[in-house]
Amino acid sequence: MKTASGLSVIRNGQLVDGTGSPPVPDAAVVIQDGVIRYAGPAATMPADLAARLDNPADANSPDAPCREIDARGGTIMPGLVEAHFHATYFNVAALEDLDIKYPVEYVTLLAAANAKLALECGYTAARSGGSLFNIDGWLKKAIENGIVPGPRMAASGREICGVGGLMDWNPDYRKIGMEGLVLLINGPDEARAAVRKLVKDGVEWVKTYPTGDAAAPDVNDHHTLCMTFDEMHAVVATAHNHGLKVTGHCRATEGIKNALRAGYDTLEHGTFVDDEALEMIIERDVPVVPALYFEKASIDRGPEIGMPQKVIDGHKETLDGGAESALRILKAGGRLGMGGDYGFAWNPHGDYAKELSFFVNYVGFSPLDTIRCATKTGAEIMGRGRELGTLEPGKLADVLVVEGDVVEDISILEDRRRFIAVMQGGAVKAGQLTQPAENGAARRRELAEQAR
Numbered sequence: 546m547k548t549a550s551g552l553s554v555i556r557n558g559q560l561v562d563g564t565g566s567p568p569v570p571d572a573a574v575v576i577q578d579g580v581i582r583y584a585g586p587a588a589t590m591p592a593d594l595a596a597r598l599d600n601p602a603d604a605n606s607p608d609a610p611c612r613e614i615d616a617r618g619g620t621i622m623p624g625l626v627e628a629h630f631h632a633t634y635f636n637v638a639a640l641e642d643l644d645i646k647y648p649v650e651y652v653t654l655l656a657a658a659n660a661k662l663a664l665e666c667g668y669t670a671a672r673s674g675g676s677l678f679n680i681d682g683w684l685k686k687a688i689e690n691g692i693v694p695g696p697r698m699a700a701s702g703r704e705i706c707g708v709g710g711l712m713d714w715n716p717d718y719r720k721i722g723m724e725g726l727v728l729l730i731n732g733p734d735e736a737r738a739a740v741r742k743l744v745k746d747g748v749e750w751v752k753t754y755p756t757g758d759a760a761a762p763d764v765n766d767h768h769t770l771c772m773t774f775d776e777m778h779a780v781v782a783t784a785h786n787h788g789l790k791v792t793g794h795c796r797a798t799e800g801i802k803n804a805l806r807a808g809y810d811t812l813e814h815g816t817f818v819d820d821e822a823l824e825m826i827i828e829r830d831v832p833v834v835p836a837l838y839f840e841k842a843s844i845d846r847g848p849e850i851g852m853p854q855k856v857i858d859g860h861k862e863t864l865d866g867g868a869e870s871a872l873r874i875l876k877a878g879g880r881l882g883m884g885g886d887y888g889f890a891w892n893p894h895g896d897y898a899k900e901l902s903f904f905v906n907y908v909g910f911s912p913l914d915t916i917r918c919a920t921k922t923g924a925e926i927m928g929r930g931r932e933l934g935t936l937e938p939g940k941l942a943d944v945l946v947v948e949g950d951v952v953e954d955i956s957i958l959e960d961r962r963r964f965i966a967v968m969q970g971g972a973v974k975a976g977q978l979t980q981p982a983e984n985g986a987a988r989r990r991e992l993a994e995q996a997r
């Protein structure tokens with residue numbers, strides 16, 4: 546991935562560093578060769594750095610002049626991390642479309658477009674929540690090699706589910722299986738075989754389906770189990786042996802406990818958490834990614850797309866349970882990642898930051914807690930907490946420079962036109978600063994009109 550060389554400084558904005566600490570007014574962030582050297586009050590910047598900024602010719606790399614980014618009184622914060630990203634879900638109108646509508650070649654191109662969009666939306670990193678074929682692994686490589694723009698990725702592969710479970714929705718008479726999306730298993734031996742396929746594919750995360758979902762109310766609803774404990778344990782033992790991590794779609798209480806006992810590294814959704822499950826989550830410090838905006842969007846937009854009432858009712862129960870569990874986990878000191886399961890017609894790519902507003906306005910998280918979940922915890926889930934996720938010296942300069950006060954109004958992050966700069970390793974990859982001058986001028990006129 547192309548990162549910046551030389552010295553640059555971002556000034557004239559408040560710093561929200563991603564740790565959950567209160568904002569620092571009138572801050573400065575100094576970046577050298579793509580890495581943060583200083584993040585704090587502009588007034589207390591170390592004298593040697595301040596001198597070099599004033600006189601960049603004295604810098605170690607004199608051929609790279611100091612670049613100055615003006616935050617225009619807005620916010621300087623870490624790049625966001627989508628902790629449940631489906632680059633290959635192409636805004637499908639029906640679940641069945643995922644596996645059969647397009648060939649892998651076209652889905653790959655769509656996934657690249659989704660990755661570019663995510664970066665433009667301020668998401669500088671993403672952990673995959675499951676992928677069609679082995680597209681994520683190659684998408685990650687293309688992003689790292691600078692072939693296509695996108696978030697730094699942690700790749701998943703095809704998802705593992707028990708035969709007859711949530712993801713095995715094609716009846717046998719169709720004779721089409723679920724080749725691109727799911728590895729279907731019966732028993733621990735087949736679970737091991739499925740993980741071994743993924744090991745060969747080179748993915749980092751194994752996504753499984755321990756439970757059902759409101760989307761399948763008849764035989765695989767949100768209180769149904771779709772894998773046995775023995776299957777889940779076989780997945781974890783095999784994955785961990787090869788250095789892969791395991792996560793799973795966990796709604797039903799017993800499925801959550803099975804996942805925790807089997808040694809899962811994270812839980813997706815963690816919807817119906819009881820006292821015992823909460824205790825295990827906290828004791829084992831297992832991060833949970835609730836991904837609730839999918840539920841909200843299903844309830845709001847379900848009727849217009851003909852979603853059966855039974856399904857919408859199930860999503861309502863899921864949303865209430867998921868919101869309550871997320872709040873309990875936060876209050877107990879647990880870790881939560883932000884990701885919204887985007888990639889459906891009613892919950893499309895580009896809406897990622899709606900998850901953040903939802904957690905503030907509906908679930909009751911503070912904006913600073915929400916931002917910490919969406920940055921620091923996201924990076925930790927990816928296994929890159931030492932490199933990414935906060936604006937602190939020594940971290941990679943994945944930075945957002947945003948118009949306005951995101952602590953006062955977190956919904957600002959939903960509007961990508963308000964990003965002055967989206968940076969990866971100190972290089973500006975998206976935002977107003979990358980747009981042609983005429984676009985920038987148009988945006989300034991628009992802002993001037995709004996201010997009137």
Ligand SMILES: [Zn+2]
Pocket residue numbers: 629631674675886
């Ligand atoms: Zn998902």
